[in-house]
Amino acid sequence: MRVRLALLPVIALSSLAPLRTAPSSASIATFITRYADGQPDEAIRDVAAIADLGGLRREFVIDAQAWIHQDPAVASRRRAAAAAFLLEWAHARLESDYGRLSDLIEFTCAGLRTAGPPDAFELAWHRASIALASRARARVWLLGPYARLPHQPPRRTAPPPGRSDSPRHLLHALERFPDDPQLRLARIVAWTWGRDDEPVRNSRWHRSPFAEPDREQAAAIVELQPLVDDAVVGAEALVRIGHIHFTLAEYPEALSALERAQARDAADPAIRYLAFFSAGRALEALNRPEEAMARYAKALEIVPGAESAALALATLQFVRDDRDAAVSRLDAIFNRPAAAADPGRLVGYGSFLHWPALRDAMRAALPGRRGSGEGGR
Amino acid sequence: MALATAQAPPQRDIFRATTEVVSISVSVKRGNAPVANLASGDFTLFDNDVAQQIEALTIESVPLDVTLFMDTSGSTAGALDRMKRNVSSIAGMLRPEDRFRLLTIGLSVNAAVPWQPAGTPIALDMKAVPGISLVYDAFAVALAHQPAAGRRHLVVAMTDGEDCGSLADGPRVLEMSGRSEAVLHWVYVSDGGDAPDFSVSAWCTPSDGRDQDFLATAAERSGGAKHRSRFGDPAVQTFAQILQDFRRSYVLRYSPKGVAPAGWHRVRVDVPRQPGLTIKSRSGYAGR
Numbered sequence A: 001m002r003v004r005l006a007l008l009p010v011i012a013l014s015s016l017a018p019l020r021t022a023p024s025s026a027s028i029a030t031f032i033t034r035y036a037d038g039q040p041d042e043a044i045r046d047v048a049a050i051a052d053l054g055g056l057r058r059e060f061v062i063d064a065q066a067w068i069h070q071d072p073a074v075a076s077r078r079r080a081a082a083a084a085f086l087l088e089w090a091h092a093r094l095e096s097d098y099g100r101l102s103d104l105i106e107f108t109c110a111g112l113r114t115a116g117p118p119d120a121f122e123l124a125w126h127r128a129s130i131a132l133a134s135r136a137r138a139r140v141w142l143l144g145p146y147a148r149l150p151h152q153p154p155r156r157t158a159p160p161p162g163r164s165d166s167p168r169h170l171l172h173a174l175e176r177f178p179d180d181p182q183l184r185l186a187r188i189v190a191w192t193w194g195r196d197d198e199p200v201r202n203s204r205w206h207r208s209p210f211a212e213p214d215r216e217q218a219a220a221i222v223e224l225q226p227l228v229d230d231a232v233v234g235a236e237a238l239v240r241i242g243h244i245h246f247t248l249a250e251y252p253e254a255l256s257a258l259e260r261a262q263a264r265d266a267a268d269p270a271i272r273y274l275a276f277f278s279a280g281r282a283l284e285a286l287n288r289p290e291e292a293m294a295r296y297a298k299a300l301e302i303v304p305g306a307e308s309a310a311l312a313l314a315t316l317q318f319v320r321d322d323r324d325a326a327v328s329r330l331d332a333i334f335n336r337p338a339a340a341a342d343p344g345r346l347v348g349y350g351s352f353l354h355w356p357a358l359r360d361a362m363r364a365a366l367p368g369r370r371g372s373g374e375g376g377r
Numbered sequence B: 001m002a003l004a005t006a007q008a009p010p011q012r013d014i015f016r017a018t019t020e021v022v023s024i025s026v027s028v029k030r031g032n033a034p035v036a037n038l039a040s041g042d043f044t045l046f047d048n049d050v051a052q053q054i055e056a057l058t059i060e061s062v063p064l065d066v067t068l069f070m071d072t073s074g075s076t077a078g079a080l081d082r083m084k085r086n087v088s089s090i091a092g093m094l095r096p097e098d099r100f101r102l103l104t105i106g107l108s109v110n111a112a113v114p115w116q117p118a119g120t121p122i123a124l125d126m127k128a129v130p131g132i133s134l135v136y137d138a139f140a141v142a143l144a145h146q147p148a149a150g151r152r153h154l155v156v157a158m159t160d161g162e163d164c165g166s167l168a169d170g171p172r173v174l175e176m177s178g179r180s181e182a183v184l185h186w187v188y189v190s191d192g193g194d195a196p197d198f199s200v201s202a203w204c205t206p207s208d209g210r211d212q213d214f215l216a217t218a219a220e221r222s223g224g225a226k227h228r229s230r231f232g233d234p235a236v237q238t239f240a241q242i243l244q245d246f247r248r249s250y251v252l253r254y255s256p257k258g259v260a261p262a263g264w265h266r267v268r269v270d271v272p273r274q275p276g277l278t279i280k281s282r283s284g285y286a287g288r
Helices: A007-016 A028-036 A040-048 A053-061 A063-069 A072-092 A094-115 A120-135 A139-143 A169-176 A181-192 A215-227 A234-247 A251-264 A269-285 A289-302 A307-319 A323-334 A343-365 B074-091 B135-143 B170-179 B214-222 B233-247
Strands: B022-030 B044-047 B056-059 B064-070 B099-105 B109-117 B152-159 B183-189 B226-229 B250-254 B263-270 B278-281 B284-287
Touching: A028 A040, A028 A053, A028 A063, A028 A072, A040 A072, A053 A063, A053 A094, A063 A072, A072 A094, A072 A120, A072 A343, A094 A120, A094 A169, A120 A139, A120 A169, A120 A181, A120 A343, A139 A169, A139 A181, A169 A181, A181 A215, A181 A234, A181 A343, A215 A234, A234 A251, A234 A269, A251 A269, A269 A289, A269 A307, A269 A343, A289 A307, A307 A323, A307 A343, A307 B135, A307 B170, A323 B109, B022 B233, B022 B263, B044 B250, B064 B074, B064 B135, B064 B233, B074 B099, B074 B152, B074 B233, B099 B135, B109 B135, B135 B152, B135 B170, B135 B183, B135 B214, B152 B233, B170 B214, B170 B284, B183 B214, B183 B233, B214 B226, B226 B233, B263 B278
Parallel strands: B064 B099, B064 B152, B152 B183, B183 B226
Antiparallel strands: B022 B250, B022 B278, B044 B263, B056 B250, B099 B109, B263 B284
16 A cells, blocks of 8 residues: 555645646646546546656646636536546556555545535546545555444554554545445445455465465455445445455355346446356356356356456366367457456456446536636636 | 478477377487487387387477567566567567567456567567566466467566466466476566556565465476576576577477376486486376
8 A cells, every 4th residue: 555645745735835827838727628628538648648747746736726716607617627637647647656646636535525515526536536546456545544344343542653644535435425335335345455365366475375364354244235235236245245255265155146146137247247257266166167167158248358257268178178269269369459448357456347437427427517618718 | 400300390290298199398408508419219208107109309490489478567567678678689589480479467468469470570568567467377378379280389488476366376377387288488587676656556575485386387397497587688698598498409299108198197208328418398298
């Protein structure tokens, strides 16, 4: 977990800065205006191409805030545009510079929360911001150190000094939207990070083969159960329950949860895919390879070309001496450009799995989208 | 090498570990120098301790399929520019009749350069992706290739071996190495530096070497080896040595007799009349 830059210095930098009234031609406000005025992809492409973030960071904190407040009539629209722009910019630089932009995200969060009552855009923005942090598995940034699930008793002792400066971004979002099932699900999933051993099972440092899995994560199942019947996140809650059982080596229980998820026939293809793909992995662990291969094949019907199920199926075929089928499957996958996002690879990154949909929802929720730049140019 | 038995092997010379014909790559060295001019009669070959008749010996003329795997995870991100230069240098060592592909890893295993004839210009799109490291899956993909008749498959993997998030685990990679026709060399490279300070978090840490080294064992089992090098010129030199040795290695073919087809076949090769040689070959194959 990296929180490289403290939030307070950024806010202090903002409050001491002189307010400029008009952006320069290459300023961050120009990018934001383009973003809000119907050229979001182009604006993000161009800003992401600027290697040196130092100047842009300063402009976002100083100049963009001045631009937002320049005209009270459009301030809320500009604030929303700047907030959405920031997340897409952070996404474009996610794998190299997320730690340089996460403090700006929390800075922006504070601005949204203090600007007025919760609204549809803020909810969409929070969901998207949490998805980005999920790719970084930024548990402490989202929940704070020593986070507890709602049903768990609080810690009896305070965290050591210096460990309590996390922004607790996800908790801010839940304060604003306490009943939102997606945020509630995100909180539970984030809590499991660092306890979900399975993704690091091949690291030789990790633990001895005789070590027991970290059972602490089973507490998340308690919290996930109430979400199982939710119309929006119920199927994913079952998938997440299945994953927790899987990482605890409780394969029959994992399979049971994943089969319940299959029966839901979720609208989201990624969740339908995971219900079958993960069931295949559980069946492999139960030494039922024929059934596992059938589940992988079903997953590939849902997301054709998904590398994770193709690889899982092909390696199983290969060691079962169906070599021609294995090779031909892998050749089909790897002798062409990489496919789009693969749910089987993203499942360990929380709601980042849904980033494209969350980004689109955030864009759609922008207030007065095409007119947000009026009066500022 | 002048010992090639045929410049263009006929289609039936399939170098596959099937129950019909088994091919075994054998490297023979005295010190660091490959030993040339050996004939099939110089070798003895035992399949599950049963002596076998070597039917053919081939060397040098066989075109190669070469899979290069470059670890583009966060743990080697500091070497990305050197990696890119290494790819071009390595691809340039191959002959026109060879084929080349490059595997990299990010949020999935990627064929950054799909199979293509050697000498074809390479359009490289490599970037470092932190927070995940699909090393074992990349090994599995590399090993699952099946070369066309009359070709051999060399896999060279340049990685620190630190896996995170793979579907394949160590035993699966090991099992595949026993069933693959590829000769696998793992070039351990560890000087890639850390991921950029502000990238997403990584959740893998360096090895303490407590558990079985599946990748090194897989390489040994295939007839290859584990090497140590650094990205940049040293990696190119290491690859050049591997390639040279591979081209100078012998391919022994035989039809197993007196052994049950199924199960693991332990293979032992020797050159009994020339003591003091270093002989490396596949340790066995999985029969069907």
